[in-house]
Amino acid sequence: MKRSLYRVLVLLHPQRFRERFGEEMLCIFDESPPERGARLLVDCLLSLLRQWLLRSGVWKLAGGAAISVLLLCGWAYSLTSSVNAWQTRALETQAAFTKHVSPLDKVLFSRYAAQAVAFLAESRRAEAEKQRSERRRIRRTPVDAPEDTRTNKISP
Amino acid sequence: MKENLKPFLPLSPAALHILLALAGEDRHGYGIMQEVARQSQGQYELGPGTLYDNLEKLMNRGLVNDAPRRAANEDSRRHYYRLTAFGRRVLSADLERLRAVLKEAKLHLPAVERSGLV
Numbered sequence: 001m002k003r004s005l006y007r008v009l010v011l012l013h014p015q016r017f018r019e020r021f022g023e024e025m026l027c028i029f030d031e032s033p034p035e036r037g038a039r040l041l042v043d044c045l046l047s048l049l050r051q052w053l054l055r056s057g058v059w060k061l062a063g064g065a066a067i068s069v070l071l072l073c074g075w076a077y078s079l080t081s082s083v084n085a086w087q088t089r090a091l092e093t094q095a096a097f098t099k100h101v102s103p104l105d106k107v108l109f110s111r112y113a114a115q116a117v118a119f120l121a122e123s124r125r126a127e128a129e130k131q132r133s134e135r136r137r138i139r140r141t142p143v144d145a146p147e148d149t150r151t152n153k154i155s156p
Numbered sequence: 157m158k159e160n161l162k163p164f165l166p167l168s169p170a171a172l173h174i175l176l177a178l179a180g181e182d183r184h185g186y187g188i189m190q191e192v193a194r195q196s197q198g199q200y201e202l203g204p205g206t207l208y209d210n211l212e213k214l215m216n217r218g219l220v221n222d223a224p225r226r227a228a229n230e231d232s233r234r235h236y237y238r239l240t241a242f243g244r245r246v247l248s249a250d251l252e253r254l255r256a257v258l259k260e261a262k263l264h265l266p267a268v269e270r271s272g273l274v
Contacts, residue, residue: 021185021208027233028186028204040203047205055209 002037003029009044014056161249164217170210173200175219175247178239182223185211188237211237219243 006029010022029040053059167175177183177191188211189202202210214220215237223238239247 017208017212020212021204023233024185024235025204025208027231028189031186043203043205047203047209050205050209 002041006037006041006044009041009048012048014051017051017055159245161246164219164246165250166253167246167250168210169200170202170206171214171219172247172250173202174207174210174214175239175243178220178237179244179247182226182236182238184234184236186234214243219246 007026010018010025013022025044029037032040173192173195174188176195177188180191183191185204185207189204189207192200192202211220215222219240220237220243221240223236225234225236
């Protein structure tokens with residue numbers, strides 16, 4: 001049982017190490033006294049970790065992947081922060097606009113509204129005046145005008 | 157021209173014990189483990205994983221290389237290892253460094269010296 005486990009651990013080593021030293025490690029396990037079996041298993045497990053993590057270069061891949069993930073997270077965080085900052089700036093601007101500009105706007109609006117109302121009133125007054133003068137002219141024409149004027153004939 | 161051995165020093169405890177075990181003769185993996193346990197009086201025990209991880213590094217650095225098998229009837233899975241001349245020089249340089257450390261220890265720790273630890 002222990003030997004099978006030891007063999008599996010040896011087989012799990014990187015190919016370079018396994019091909020070079022795998023058989024020798026099994027040979028040592030076979031030659032060692034049985035009471036050392038557990039110790040050899042622990043040693044083989046540590047060797048497995050050492051070979052994969054430190055000697056095989058996998059740590060470079062793992063490190064590269066970790067750095068990439070960190071960069072992506074940083075980029076996403078900065079993006080979120082900039083959007084938040086933009087929103088915050090927009091809200092602040094809006095608040096400032098509401099606080100400082102809006103009263104001015106109200107004044108302007110009131111002024112423009114008053115001018116519009118005055119213009120409308122002036123237009124209506126002018127229109128009414130025009131209509132009144134027209135009615136007056138029509139009313140005056142049949143009474144005051146001479147006969148030939150009404151018939152559009154010029155008297156000799 | 158003097159050889160620059162500084163990049164190889166100091167040796168790790170495991171590397172030092174392995175080179176010391178191979179200093180006397182060529183040995184296979186299990187033989188190295190037994191010799192290391194004998195040299196350290198059982199205080200330092202190498203497992204196969206640690207042994208071969210260090211052996212690979214030492215071989216890549218040219219301190220140890222493969223040696224021919226001794227007997228034909230031996231287990232074919234066994235490989236022998238040999239200390240190279242360069243490895244022997246590195247080992248000597250590290251032992252010299254340790255000798256200097258020991259000398260300092262004797263100067264500053266007389267009580268330890270009297271107790272026979274160094």
